[in-house]
Amino acid sequence: MKVLGISAGRKNSNNDAMCREALMGAKEVGAEVEFINLQNLHIEHCTGCTACVQSLFSGKGNRCVLKDDFDWLLDKMLDADGIVFSIPIFEKGAAGIFRTITDRFGPRMDRGNNVIANQIIKEQGGKEIDPRIFKDKVISYMGVGGSDWSTRIQCDCFNHALTPMWKVIDNEVFSWSLGIIMNDESVAKAHQIGKNIAEAAGDIENATFKGTEGVCPHCHNRNFYLDPASTHAICCACGMEGDIKVENGKVVFDFPEEQLEHAHDTLSGKFIHADDIKRNEGRQADLRNSIEYKERMDKYLDFIVSSVPNRA
Numbered sequence: 352m353k354v355l356g357i358s359a360g361r362k363n364s365n366n367d368a369m370c371r372e373a374l375m376g377a378k379e380v381g382a383e384v385e386f387i388n389l390q391n392l393h394i395e396h397c398t399g400c401t402a403c404v405q406s407l408f409s410g411k412g413n414r415c416v417l418k419d420d421f422d423w424l425l426d427k428m429l430d431a432d433g434i435v436f437s438i439p440i441f442e443k444g445a446a447g448i449f450r451t452i453t454d455r456f457g458p459r460m461d462r463g464n465n466v467i468a469n470q471i472i473k474e475q476g477g478k479e480i481d482p483r484i485f486k487d488k489v490i491s492y493m494g495v496g497g498s499d500w501s502t503r504i505q506c507d508c509f510n511h512a513l514t515p516m517w518k519v520i521d522n523e524v525f526s527w528s529l530g531i532i533m534n535d536e537s538v539a540k541a542h543q544i545g546k547n548i549a550e551a552a553g554d555i556e557n558a559t560f561k562g563t564e565g566v567c568p569h570c571h572n573r574n575f576y577l578d579p580a581s582t583h584a585i586c587c588a589c590g591m592e593g594d595i596k597v598e599n600g601k602v603v604f605d606f607p608e609e610q611l612e613h614a615h616d617t618l619s620g621k622f623i624h625a626d627d628i629k630r631n632e633g634r635q636a637d638l639r640n641s642i643e644y645k646e647r648m649d650k651y652l653d654f655i656v657s658s659v660p661n662r663a
């Protein structure tokens with residue numbers, strides 16, 4: 352069984368060390384391990400062109416138009432049974448490179464979109480979807496921060512896993528982590544995270560979350576979008592809607608059972624979302640054909656154009 356370690360930190364610095372420590376743990380329980388530092392790769396931002404998902408639904412494969420190292424990285428991730436990601440915390444959340452990777456997973460790696468496209472291809476023909484996209488996988492995240500400003504990192508990490516519906520095993524935060532290799536407790540934790548991911552990768556079907564319990568009982572997230580006028584709350588990770596309550600001095604997130612159908616990390620939730628998007632894309636396409644729409648857009652174009660740097 353293969354465990355891939357990915358570090359988004361500086362070369363041979365704190366994140367690399369924590370990722371390598373986790374891989375040592377994984378190797379100890381029998382995993383074949385590989386390590387990648389993202390600084391060695393050239394990865395561009397998603398432009399939002401949606402060519403990937405359009406080609407996916409038209410049976411032409413779901414390749415991205417950007418020519419960089421992302422597909423090489425994706426291939427490595429798809430080949431692994433388990434992944435452990437070490438991510439520097441920037442501005443309380445995941446470093447931009449990780450957010451870019453999450454965006455690049457976007458529609459093309461969405462499990463729901465791939466299931467729908469697979470059905471279309473079966474009925475109408477087209478390029479076979481990479482079967483590895485439908486394979487279950489386990490993933491763990493280690494957010495490594497130089498201070499204790501870390502309130503968004505676990506939510507950012509979960510949002511990466513929910514697109515392909517990979518199972519999260521650990522989602523840990525390491526605060527005050529500069530020089531972390533001297534902190535035996537943190538090093539031991541990374542080692543255990545490595546063992547956990549390898550064990551989970553060996554039995555993906557029965558693998559369960561090993562991290563610290565959060566507030567959302569569905570996804571363990573602690574970040575919520577609160578309504579200032581009521582107790583209504585939306586989990587920022589899985590999208591479940593319910594109520595925030597205080598019970599026995601503890602914060603509790605309570606949601607009706609039927610909300611589970613809408614969760615963003617479930618196939619049913621993804622199908623609902625895909626339907627909503629399809630309807631709205633169609634609406635925009637119709638609007639764009641109207642004279643009034645063109646006139647309104649021209650008003651903005653006539654008003655101002657984007658400044659660009661002079662690179663001569």
Ligand SMILES: Cc1cc2nc3c(=O)[nH]c(=O)nc-3n(C[C@H](O)[C@H](O)[C@H](O)COP(=O)(O)O)c2cc1C
Pocket residue numbers: 359360361362364365366367438439440441442443444495496497498499500501526527528
């Ligand atoms: C732009 C920037 C923003 C940062 N923001 C935070 C932050 O909000 N919270 C935090 O704990 N650390 C923050 N840090 C510290 C980084 O998390 C820390 O430098 C990084 O984990 C070191 O990893 P490395 O040694 O593997 O490169 C920030 C660092 C940079 C460069």
